[in-house]
Amino acid sequence: MKPVLTELDGDISLEKKGFEKICDIELLKRKAVDIRRDIIKMIYLAGSGHLGGSLSIADIVTALYFNILNHDPSDPLWVERDRFILSKGHAVPAQYAALAETGYFSKEKLWTLRKLGSDLQGHPAMHKLAGIEASTGSLGQGISIAVGLALSLKMRKSNSMVFTIVGDGECQSGEVWEAAMAAAHYNVNNLIVIVDRNGLQIDGETEKIMSVEPLSEKWKAFGWDVTHMNGNNMEDIVKTTSNVLQNREKPSVIIAKTIKGKGISFMENNVSFHGKPPTASEYERAIKELGDIL
Amino acid sequence: MKGVVESPRKAYGEALIALGGSDPDMVVMDADLSTSTKTAMFAKKFNDRFFNAGIAEQNMMAMAAGLSIDTRTVFVSTFAIFAAGRAYDQIRQSIAYSSLNVKIVATHGGITVGGDGASHEMIEDIGLMYGLPNMKIFIPVDSNETYNGIISIAKIKGPFYVRLSRMETETITERETEFKINEIPVLREGSDAVIVGTGQVLKRALDVAESLKKQNIDVAVYNMHTIKPVNREEIERIARKYGVIVTIEEHNINTGVGAIISSVTSDVYPVHVVKLGIHDIFGESGEADELMDKYGLSVKDIEEGVKYAMKIRG
Structure with missing residues (x-):
């Protein structure tokens, strides 16, 4: 005889799964400081890596992993998880830090970044590290992967969302717009793209190298819902993302105004920190600045 | 059935329908060439x-991805020039x-694309894909092997590159022929010399082998449908048996099957490798047969290649 499920039994079986989200903005801000400290230490110890672009997305990545994404660090392949793909793969120290801080692996592992034999490759490699959903690094491809993944989840009638962070310089790549066109065509409204609009790329200001503006109009013209936020303001990130999640008729893009190198005074808007590690004294100054915040 | 002129692309479409029926999760993509690549057959059934x-x-x-x-399991199709060429970095x-x-x-791999000309004639894809770690390469000899090979590779996890020609050629194998990936099956036994090749151009090699019988030259023909992983043991066995190998392919000889076989033999049992194929030159518009004749794959080229191989072997 089949057991009869009572309402109470049903409730018990609906055991809450996944990471317990942090909703306190002040606590999220403190987490972002931890993430920044990790990023700087990782890149300092690695002797190479992309500081500026990792720091500019540190607040967004913190908000994603601690507040927005449904995920389970103890079960990285949990079917119902939301997916996050870092299309601007060079900023992966920010993602590694968030994965460690939410418990995917020990923080000690962070200090192996870019070292021979480490799972923490210079750019994300999904086959090396649980928690990485796609291998990226060649710009323009992560967003296409995200469109394919979102399409697949939608076909399964899954409730999972796909988030991806695209660099503003990356928007110069044609594939971003091929992907944008496909996302709108197949109406993958379970996809949210966040553009890290920090205004700088390796060779200088995006608008001097190859202007991407008017960015908002471009995405709109490609059939996307466009929202703006201050990508370095925790309250704004949480509020805007939550609004976007509740209104999803089309694929959504959030253009996040950020500051490259955000959080460390001498790295902010300083293009020379795009791809170089801090010196020993810069490292000490940076860690001190972060300590002063707390 | 053997000896029937059939389109490998159509066989690909049939295989997709068979696979789509048994795997409800399988998806197919194309880039505006579905009527040519025949993925449209799948689209019609599983829109x-x-x-x-x-x-x-x-x-x-x-x-x-x-x-x-x-x-x-995802199948993606377009012309070889746009797959291996244009989208190389994404692959x-x-x-x-x-x-x-x-x-x-x-599809449309090699020089026999025809009227479209060099812009659409992919002659370097084997080399490009051979150099990619994790990638496997399958190039069928006819429509039957296309069907059997596609069904077979769908069961193997991981990336595959499959190359079909546009042209329709006479079938050499049967649908019932047992297909095993990685093998290099013999299409024709022979004792004097050997041709090892890949793809539909092997039909020409077989025709030449048949006509050389009149000159008392007995040529074996092997079908290297799996380029990667490369079957080193079988190549060594063939090298030891014949002492020289003639290779044939619709590809630039610099980086194709000839170069691959030559690289294997130099490791395991050095023999001369006489490479028939396109001599590092772009093609042009023309009929498939005319293009093969002009670009290193004529009946005369094959005959001379075999005779030259026998001569240098001594």
Whole structure:
């Protein structure tokens, strides 16, 4: 005889799964400081890596992993998880830090970044590290992967969302717009793209190298819902993302105004920190600045 | 059936329908060439699992990666020139690097595309794909082997590159022929010399082998349908048996099957490798037969290649 499920039994079986989200903005801000400290230490110890672009997305990545994404660090392949793909793969120290801080692996592992034999490759490699959903690094491809993944989840009638962070310089790549066109065509409204609009790329200001503006109009013209936020303001990130999640008729893009190198005074808007590690004294100054915040 | 002129592309379409019926998660993508590549046959039957990327091959390859990450088997098709050429970086970074389950079936490979000319004649894809870690390469000899091979590779996890020619050629194998990936089956036994090749151009090699009988030259023909992983043991066995190898392919000889076999023999049992194929030159518009005749794959080229091989072997 089949057991009869009572309402109470049903409730018990609906055991809450996944990471317990942090909703306190002040606590999220403190987490972002931890993430920044990790990023700087990782890149300092690695002797190479992309500081500026990792720091500019540190607040967004913190908000994603601690507040927005449904995920389970103890079960990285949990079917119902939301997916996050870092299309601007060079900023992966920010993602590694968030994965460690939410418990995917020990923080000690962070200090192996870019070292021979480490799972923490210079750019994300999904086959090396649980928690990485796609291998990226060649710009323009992560967003296409995200469109394919979102399409697949939608076909399964899954409730999972796909988030991806695209660099503003990356928007110069044609594939971003091929992907944008496909996302709108197949109406993958379970996809949210966040553009890290920090205004700088390796060779200088995006608008001097190859202007991407008017960015908002471009995405709109490609059939996307466009929202703006201050990508370095925790309250704004949480509020805007939550609004976007509740209104999803089309694929959504959030253009996040950020500051490259955000959080460390001498790295902010300083293009020379795009791809170089801090010196020993810069490292000490940076860690001190972060300590002063707390 | 043997000896029937058939389109390998159509056999590919039939295989997709068979696979789509047994695997409800399988999806297929194309880049606006579905009527040519025959993925349209799948689309007609399983419209909700077919995605046209439009003329955007790079996005298609990376989207296919995304679909496969969600544990699906994904077949993607376009012409070889746009698959291995235009979308090379997406195949490398998004598919091969993480060994994703994407089967790239590229049609119109080689020089026999015909009227479209050099811009559409992919003669370097074997080399490009051979150099990619994790990638496997399958090139069928006819429509029957296309069908059997496609069914077979769908069961193997990981990326595959499959190359079909546009031309329709006479079948050499049967649908009932047992197909095993990685083998180098013999199409024709022979004692005097050996031709090892890949793809539909082998039909010509077989015809030449038949006509050389009149000159008392008994030529064996082997079908290297799996280029990668390369079957080193079988190549060594052939090298030891014949002492010289003639290779044939619709590809630039610099980086194709001839070069691959030559690299294997130099490791395991050095013999001369006489490479028939395209001599590092772009093609042009023309009929398939005319193009083969002009670009290193004529009956005369094959005959002379065999005789030269026998001469240098001594």
